[in-house]
Amino acid sequence: MLFYVIRRLLYMIIILFLLSVVAFIIIQLPPGDYVSAYVAEMQSMRGERLAEEEIIALRKVYGVDRPMYVQYSKWLWKLSHGNFGMSLQLQRPVIDLIAERLPLTVLICILATIFTYAVGMPIGIYSAIRQYSIGDYFSTVFGFIGLAVPNFLLALILMFLFYKYFGFSIGGLFSLQYMDASWSAGKFIDMFKHLPIPVIVIGTPGAAALIRTMRGCLLDELRKQYVITARAKGLEERTLLFKYPVRVAINPIISTIGWTLPWLISGGTITSIVLGLPTTGPLLFEALLKQDMELAGSILMILSFLTVIGTFISDILLVLLDPRIRYEKSAV
Amino acid sequence: MDFENKTILNNKNITLLQVKNLKVYFYLEEGILKAVDDVSFDIGRKKVLGIVGESGCGKSVTAQSILRIVPHPGRTVEGEILLHQNGNLVDLARLNPSGREIRAIRGKEIAMIFQEPMTSLSPIHTIGNQIMEAVLLHRDISQSEARELTLEMLYKVGISNPHQRIDEYSYQLSGGLRQRAMIAMALSCNPSLLIADEPTTALDVTVQAQILELMKELQREFGMSIIYITHNLGVIAEISDEVLVMYLGKAIEHANIDEIFHNPLHPYTIGLLKSIPKVGKKARTRLEAIKGIVPPPLDLPRGCRFYQRCREAKEGICNVDNPSLIEVTKGHRVSCFLYK
Numbered sequence: 001m002l003f004y005v006i007r008r009l010l011y012m013i014i015i016l017f018l019l020s021v022v023a024f025i026i027i028q029l030p031p032g033d034y035v036s037a038y039v040a041e042m043q044s045m046r047g048e049r050l051a052e053e054e055i056i057a058l059r060k061v062y063g064v065d066r067p068m069y070v071q072y073s074k075w076l077w078k079l080s081h082g083n084f085g086m087s088l089q090l091q092r093p094v095i096d097l098i099a100e101r102l103p104l105t106v107l108i109c110i111l112a113t114i115f116t117y118a119v120g121m122p123i124g125i126y127s128a129i130r131q132y133s134i135g136d137y138f139s140t141v142f143g144f145i146g147l148a149v150p151n152f153l154l155a156l157i158l159m160f161l162f163y164k165y166f167g168f169s170i171g172g173l174f175s176l177q178y179m180d181a182s183w184s185a186g187k188f189i190d191m192f193k194h195l196p197i198p199v200i201v202i203g204t205p206g207a208a209a210l211i212r213t214m215r216g217c218l219l220d221e222l223r224k225q226y227v228i229t230a231r232a233k234g235l236e237e238r239t240l241l242f243k244y245p246v247r248v249a250i251n252p253i254i255s256t257i258g259w260t261l262p263w264l265i266s267g268g269t270i271t272s273i274v275l276g277l278p279t280t281g282p283l284l285f286e287a288l289l290k291q292d293m294e295l296a297g298s299i300l301m302i303l304s305f306l307t308v309i310g311t312f313i314s315d316i317l318l319v320l321l322d323p324r325i326r327y328e329k330s331a332v
Numbered sequence: 333m334d335f336e337n338k339t340i341l342n343n344k345n346i347t348l349l350q351v352k353n354l355k356v357y358f359y360l361e362e363g364i365l366k367a368v369d370d371v372s373f374d375i376g377r378k379k380v381l382g383i384v385g386e387s388g389c390g391k392s393v394t395a396q397s398i399l400r401i402v403p404h405p406g407r408t409v410e411g412e413i414l415l416h417q418n419g420n421l422v423d424l425a426r427l428n429p430s431g432r433e434i435r436a437i438r439g440k441e442i443a444m445i446f447q448e449p450m451t452s453l454s455p456i457h458t459i460g461n462q463i464m465e466a467v468l469l470h471r472d473i474s475q476s477e478a479r480e481l482t483l484e485m486l487y488k489v490g491i492s493n494p495h496q497r498i499d500e501y502s503y504q505l506s507g508g509l510r511q512r513a514m515i516a517m518a519l520s521c522n523p524s525l526l527i528a529d530e531p532t533t534a535l536d537v538t539v540q541a542q543i544l545e546l547m548k549e550l551q552r553e554f555g556m557s558i559i560y561i562t563h564n565l566g567v568i569a570e571i572s573d574e575v576l577v578m579y580l581g582k583a584i585e586h587a588n589i590d591e592i593f594h595n596p597l598h599p600y601t602i603g604l605l606k607s608i609p610k611v612g613k614k615a616r617t618r619l620e621a622i623k624g625i626v627p628p629p630l631d632l633p634r635g636c637r638f639y640q641r642c643r644e645a646k647e648g649i650c651n652v653d654n655p656s657l658i659e660v661t662k663g664h665r666v667s668c669f670l671y672k
Contacts, residue, residue, distance in 0.1 A: 225451040231401050233466045233517070234439035237430050244454050251456075323456055323501045 001319070001326075008315065012308050019304040020079070020297075024072050027288070027296050033064040034088050034291045041290075062088055064293075075297060085294030087287070094298045097283060104173060105279040108198050108268065113260055115203035116210060123207075124214025125246060128222060139211055146208025152274045155201045159275070162197065172276040173198075198275055202268045206260060210253065217252055221245035255318045258310025262303045347416055348524055348557050349375045349398070354411035354425070356390070356397045363630045367393040367406065369581040372657070375525070375574075380551065380558040382572030382589075384565060384604070386626055390581040391561045395527045398559075399438055400429040417441060417524075440470040443518035447530035449510035453502035459486075460498035463517045470521045485516040488553075490546055508539035515546065519554055526551075527559045532567060544570055565608055569593060577601050580629060580637040583657055587664040597666040599644045636669070644670055 032040075035058045042048045050058075059065040063074070078085055084094035127136045172179075173194045178187040221227065222245050230240045269281030280299060287296035319326050356368040368390040375381045383391045396402045398413055413424040415437065427434040446452040454462060460482055467478040479498070486494035489512040502510055511531060518526055528547065532540040548571060551558060560571055568575055568589075575592040577585040577600065585598040596602045603622040624641040627633075635651035636642070642650065649669050657667040 225446055225448050226454045228401060228403075229444075229446065229452045229514075229517075230454070230462075230465075232399055232438055232444040234435045234437070234469055235465070236435060244457075248454070248456055321456075323458075324503055 004319070005316070008312055012312060015308055016301075016304060019308075020076055020301060021072070023297055023300040023304065024075065027291065027293055027300070028068065030291065032291065033059075034062055034293060035059050035064055037289075037291050038089075071293075075294065079298070079301060084298040087292055087295040089287070089290045089292045089295070094295050097295065098280060098299065098302070101278055101280045101283060104277070105268075105281075108195070108202065108277070108279060109261075111195065111199045112203035112206070112268075115199050116206035116260070119203070120207040120210025121214055124211045125218060125241075127211060127215040128218035128249075129241065131219060136215075139215075143208045143211040146204045147212075149204075151201055151205065151268075151271045154204060155197070155271050155274045158197050158201060173278060198268070198271065198277055201271050201275070213253060214249065217249035218245055221249045251318060251322050254321060255314050257317070258312065258314035259307070261310035262307040346376045347374050348377045348379075349416070350412070350414040351394070351398070352412040352414070354394065354397060354413065355409045356393050356402055356406055357409050358406045360405065360630075365629050366581050366632070367629070368397065370411075371578070371581070371583045372411075373576050373583060373586060375557050375559060377524070377557055378551075378555050379573045380560055380571050382568040382575045383559060383561045383578060384563060384568050384575060385578035386563060388580075388626060388629060389578040391578050392529050394578070395444065395529050395559060395561055398424060398525075398527060399442055399444055400424060400427060400434050401438075415441065436470075439466050439518075439523070440521045441523055442525045442527065443521065443523040444527040444529065445511070445514045445518050445531045447533050449507050449514055449531075449534065450502075452514060453510060455502060458499050458501055459505070459513045463498075463513070463520055466517055467520050481520065482516070485520050486513070488550070489513070489516040489519075490542075491516070506539075507535050508543065511535060511539075511543055512546070515543075515550070519550060519556070522554060523556055525557045525559065527561070529561045530563070531560075533562065533564070540567075547571065565604060577604070580626065580632070582637055582667065583665075584638070584668070585664075585666045586657070587666075591661075591664050595664075597660060597664070597671055598638075598668050599642050599670075600638050603643075636667075644668075 035055060038058070039050055039055060042050060056065070063071065066074075075085070084098070086092065087094055087097055090097065123139045123142075127139045130136050173191055174187065175190050175194075178184075178190050181187055224245070227240070227245055230244050231237075235243075268277075268279060269285055271277070272279045272281035273285060284296065284299040286292075287299065350372075351374070352372050354368055354371045355366070358365040358367055371390070371394060373381065383394065385391045393402060393406065396406075397408050400408070402408065408425050411425055415422045415424055417437075422433070422437070424434065424437070453459065460479065463482045463485065464475075464478045467473070467481055468475070471478070471481075473481070483494045483498060486497060491497050491509060491512050497505070497509070497513075502513070505513065514531075531547075532543050535543060544567060547558070547560075558571070560568070562568060572589050574586070574588050576583055577592070577598065579600050585592070585596070585601045587595075587597075592601065593605065596605055600622070603620070606620040607622065609619055622641055623643075627637070627640060633639070633651065635653060636645075636655055639645050639650045645651070646669065653669075655667045655669050657665045658671070659665050660671045
């Protein structure tokens with residue numbers, strides 16, 4: 001087991017390195033660089049035309065005149081020392097920009113995850129044990145709609161409904177008067193009023209998918225012989241259900257639980273833009289548009305890191321929960 | 333009625349379970365599948381009843397209906413399943429299949445083992461956990477006493493090193509060991525009836541013989557009755573006192589073991605016995621087979637269900653009426669127009 005963990009940690013470092021290469025390439029992929037994006041913006045927004053010398057000077061300042069591999073190694077060197085660099089566009093340390101937005105992002109993420117599992121699991125289980133009942137059909141329809149409707153559309157619809165029937169605007173996380181205010185009880189309550197919509201919007205597709213997965217996995221298990229064995233023993237249905245088939249059916253779900261970590265942060269991007277949420281999603285979007293290398297790269301690397309960590313946590317959980325996998329691992 | 337009550341009274345000490353006119357139907361979209369159609373039999377205390385028949389003849393469903401675990405969309409539509417329990421009669425067919433009464437009987441009075449030892453144990457719980465669960469459910473003892481008892485049971489079913497095995501998972505055991513563990517689980521509450529649904533079918537022949545031997549031994553020790561379901565007449569000969577032959581949901585012959593093997597009456601039983609390979613027979617002779625195939629069980633034609641495949645079939649009789657199960661000689665019942 002210890003050997004397994006150490007080996008997995010080594011893999012993680014290699015994977016993170018490869019991901020950094022990919023992230024870097026993807027950011028550099030569109031033609032031009034930060035300076036050309038800046039020049040184009042200046043031109044279109046203010047009609048200013050920068051002189052050739054100025055552009056060259058800017059290139060030098062920002063270091064985008066150097067060859068790609070030099071830029072990359074400089075970035076990686078800084079990154080590996082915990083230095084996320086500066087945002088070119090906002091002229092502030094990347095670490096500050098992310099730190100500002102991270103707590104609220106994490107809060108929304110955690111709530112959305114709880115929403116996903118609190119809704120998805122019970123409905124999925126119900127759907128499986130009452131297969132082809134009205135409730136099952138209802139949840140199937142809900143599941144498909146939840147999966148098919150794009151997040152931003154759901155966000156718009158909910159915003160509209162809340163505004164129409166409850167009479168308050170629900171965009172953002174705070175009402176106007178609290179926007180720049182420091183934390184107070186009033187601001188806190190105000191935030192909780194705004195939270196349900198982003199949480200529902202971000203959590204719904206996950207919940208819908210989970211209903212389908214849970215139903216499918218559990219249906220497979222319910223037909224298995226060991227369920228009948230347990231019933232023939234005289235166990236009560238509910239005890240039986242949760243001790244055997246549900247417990248087995250949950251394993252594939254646990255093996256993907258870690259993947260929700262990065263998905264909730266990035267998957268919320270469009271929703272966050274629509275709802276005007278101060279989370280990391282819109283920050284990443286903006287940085288990518290402007291080719292703000294160090295900001296975009298850092299956020300991507302954080303997301304990658306979360307993915308890798310999430311997968312790692314999932315695998316460890318699965319090893320702890322499923323003796324069959326534990327057995328294979330110890331045999332290796 | 334008076335007479336019937338008297339027989340029940342007289343049989344109190346020898347009869348354990350009476351199945352009367354049992355009908356179990358499956359309501360499918362294509363129609364009604366009569367998996368068990370008017371089957372009756374008794375089983376005495378400490379007796380072994382073998383139920384034999386081809387796949388789909390309703391032998392497993394009969395067993396499942398005794399424990400009331402017939403899978404959806406099957407339903408027990410008619411009949412009685414009378415269990416003699418310390419002088420009381422309980423009609424299992426009338427109990428709520430998920431109710432308290434039947435749950436108190438499952439695993440305690442009537443236990444069951446299954447064909448697939450690979451899948452009949454949970455993959456993620458230890459053997460010990462699953463056996464102890466049954467013990468703790470039906471007996472008023474502590475966790476540690478249950479563990480002691482489990483170890484003892486594992487030892488009794490011939491699992492060497494039970495102290496290690498008790499904490500192992502099913503995938504760590506061989507097929508034979510898993511079936512032994514299943515038997516240990518079934519017998520842990522000392523049931524009065526053990527239903528064995530093809531318990532050796534999925535095992536190697538050598539392991540099969542060991543398991544069969546073990547079951548005979550344990551029957552002597554625990555004194556339970558056994559319903560042994562199989563399609564293998566050789567196994568039936570090894571273990572049974574009585575045999576019930578089933579064909580397409582009907583009981584077609586019921587007699588003690590010697591009668592079945594030496595004086596079979598129903599053409600189907602005769603055909604089955606002829607299809608067993610025998611040691612000492614001339615090599616390369618063809619085995620006799622029953623011609624034709626089992627007709628699809630939905631929308632059965634009128635008359636005897638074996639009509640199309642029967643060598644003795646008489647047109648105008650066998651394809652018009654359904655023969656009923658009648659006692660030809662004492663204790664030998666057969667359902668065929670040849671013996672009226």
